[in-house]
Amino acid sequence: MAGLPPEGQPAPDDGRLPDGALDRLGERGFGIYVHVPFCASRCGYCDFNTYAPGELGSAGRTDAASWLEAALAEIDLAGTVLGAAPGGLPRVDTVFVGGGTPTLVPIDYLSQVKSRIEETFGFTNDVEITTEANPDSVDPASLEALRTAGFTRISLGMQSARSHVLAVLDRRHTPGRAVQAAQEARKAGFEHVNLDLIYGTPGETDADWSASLSAAVAAGVDHVSAYALIVEDGTRLARQISKGVLPMPDDDVLADRYVMADDALGRAGLTWYEVSNWAADESARCRHNELYWRSGDWWGVGPGAHSHVGGVRWWNLRHPGRYADRLAAKASPAQAREILAVEDRRVEDVMLRLRLAEGLPLTVLDADGRAAAARAHADGLLDVRDDRAVLTRRGRLLADAVVRDLLT
Template sequence: MAGPPPDGQPAPDDGHLPESALNRLGERGFGIYVHVPFCAARCGYCDFNTYTPSENAGSAETWLAAALAEIDLAGTVLAPAPGGLPRVDTIFVGGGTPSLLPVDYLARVVERVGDVFGLTSGAEITTEANPESVDAGVFSSLRSAGFTRVSLGMQSARSHVLAVLDRRHTPGRAVQAAQEARAAGFAHVNLDLIYGTPGETDEDWAASLAAVVAAGVDHVSAYSLIVEDGTRLARQIGRGVLPMPDDDVLADRYLMADEALTGAGLHWYEVSNWAADEAARCRHNELYWRSGDWWGVGPGAHSHVGGVRWWNVRHPARYADRLAAKTSPAQAREVLEPDDRRVEDVLLRLRLAEGLPLSALDATGRTAAVRATNDGLLDGGAHRQGRAVLTLRGRLLADAVVRALLT
């Protein structure tokens, strides 16, 4: 179960945003995130805001009505912006398991976003999917509904690793699903991997990397396993049933991933993401990393517009009740001070292959950047050109580099 949200400040019942937040709306792009809270079962490592059938999360029909109402609310709240409503560059449907819903429900969400905001030419429209809840027909329907990209949760190619993670699909199903998506006309297909699962060996990880390369996808995300408080995995580790992931092993697995994926023609553009070319990058996630604006639709979804961040109530029933009462579903919000925004900008943009300009750092940070360059954590050539760009070793220590630049 997801942990407690931040406390924040009270959010107005009508969702009103301060004028300062709207003044530059969409200058760094504008996206819509849609959270689907339903899962067939809970994975042992997951702390997302999701609900299984036994947890009384309400019906998919109720969720859909509420999501459509929130999109309408977003249009009302953002309409006073000086430039009017921005067109939407990206839509990302995540969860949870969006592919548990009828495709028609997802299509209606996309249609409503288009009706309220309009979509930019070539807008990226992504849905996540679990391999076991899709087939060739579903992919064909998603393409017909306007989706341009699909992201599949593969995690591993080894059955015993999937079992530790409580994943239900068979080892080869994710690759098969990726091939079905390509056959249905999806040019952009992502496979998600997790490394460092207790019991996973170097050979297991190498097999997973070989499988995604053989699948021929144009995007791969590879994340180290994080043990989140309150999850089944955390309880198993706490009881000594499973060992805690080892940092040195995680670093070795990352190096294996970078070597295998780079060798297959996929290039890192964010610390945990590799793409075949610029067109294959996840533009929605780039919006987050570049501190753009987005509205999060759904229970527990987070939003950010012009330095104001807010988050919705988490339980689907409370979320739906608020929207049925024509009240904003926001639970609370925070208004970021200029220094907070600068810190976040450094934190996020340093993870990108293009890095960030040294001018984004204060004098102390620029001095720290010199030290990091001398230590081989930042690229020397990029530093001479006025940018802070992580080296491969720097990617392994990205959090420590960020702390050094901001201290």
């Protein structure tokens, strides 16, 4: 099961935010995240707030129809809470429907959620509307329906092109299905198609990873995300490793695989714009994720969803039934919240913006941080130019350590 959220402070039943939190609403962009908590089965490495058949028991308000009713109610709540902003409600720049597997619920439900967001807030002229999907949860007809409903971007969980790697990850789709689904999405008219890959799975070889990269490139997508496998506590994979059934991913191997990805994707015309993300051009970047990395504002709809507005972060009740019950009672589904101090916000700014290819303004750093940036530049970890610090490729491999040094 998924890891627990922080404890935080009590959140008010009406969802109201502290004084001042709405003063600059949307200045760094505004988005809506929608969490769909259902999966056909649980992948062995996953610790997200998702539920496979049978995991929710017979509790009430846990089906897709109850989820839809609650999600629409939370969008209405968001409109009421954020409508108190001095400048009124912001228009939505990005919508991202994630999970779980969003495409397990009827597409009409996703369309209703998208329409309610548009009715409540309005969309910017170039709004980006994304859904995640498993390759085996879509087909040409459903992809055309999603595109007709207004979705502009789709992110498909490919993970690997090798069957034995997919088996270790407990993925259900066949090796070639992700590529086929990506091509079907392009044919359906999606403006942007992303494939998600994972490297470092126990039993994966360099040849396996190279084949996965080649397959992703051959799919003709304009965006690829590649993530090192992280062994999360409480997952089936973690238990297998603790029992010695599978080996722990090796850090040196993970670094080599990252270099392989950067080389292969670069040759294919995809350029890194965030440590784990490559795009064909600026328009192909995932703008919703850029909103996160640039500390923008967003409201998270759904069980366990997190939100951030004006330095206030809150998170919803995780269980779909409890989440729906709160909204049925006309109360906020927030479990708790935290109010970030100025220094907390600066630290997050450094942690997130340094991961971007555009780098971090040196003015965000204090004197010790600027001295650390100079040392990192001398060590070949940072490229410092025009008063900005940008990770080199070697620096990307050691990004967490570089951030720690800048903040120490």
